[in-house]
Amino acid sequence: GAVVSQHPSRVICKSGTSVKIECRSLDFQATTMFWYRQFPKQSLMLMATSNEGSKATYEQGVEKDKFLINHASLTLSTLTVTSAHPEDSSFYICSAVAGGTYEQYFGPGTRLTVT
């Protein structure tokens, strides 16, 4: 149980285009989802906290207009990187928390490459 999927696993896009990454909790309802960014050989950097039915809470320094987060249902959150640039290339990981618990279940990550 407690499986989280991400789609796509890898994506290559051209500079200036937008790309959407989906995060789904497959067998539980996630009241909260988190989006992280990870650079090579580095730790996870929390980008935003996504709560179902409300606006995401962004961490300091994260551009909310560039990284659009939507948590439309208890099993799906999306991250859209708008007008992507090469510096947005990174590994993006989501996690989901089941209601009433404190454990995060992580997705497998999405490798974004902007050319």
Next chain:
Amino acid sequence: AQSVTQLDSQVPVFEEAPVELRCNYSSSVSVYLFWYVQYPNQGLQLLLKYLSGSTLVKGINGFEAEFNKSQTSFHLRKPSVHISDTAEYFCAVSNTNAGKSTFGDGTTLTVKP
């Protein structure tokens, strides 16, 4: 505010040797503590967690960790490592409200034959 310090960025060890990966944390409130493992190009997998109760926590793959409140530490141990344990290990602390976690910088465990 909370923070996590993983004291070793890289730990090389020979197969079947014991290993300890060190983690210290700071927080002004009660916390939950976690250890995760990450294999290349994959997400994080939970090894073990401390929420309350016994300070010695056993996890998957033969790992265990001990919560030491006075030393604010949560070191990860395994008595005998395998080649397959080679991976990145992250210690994380979460406050007891909403599950938002802070991660350490990670420790690269390399098990050599």
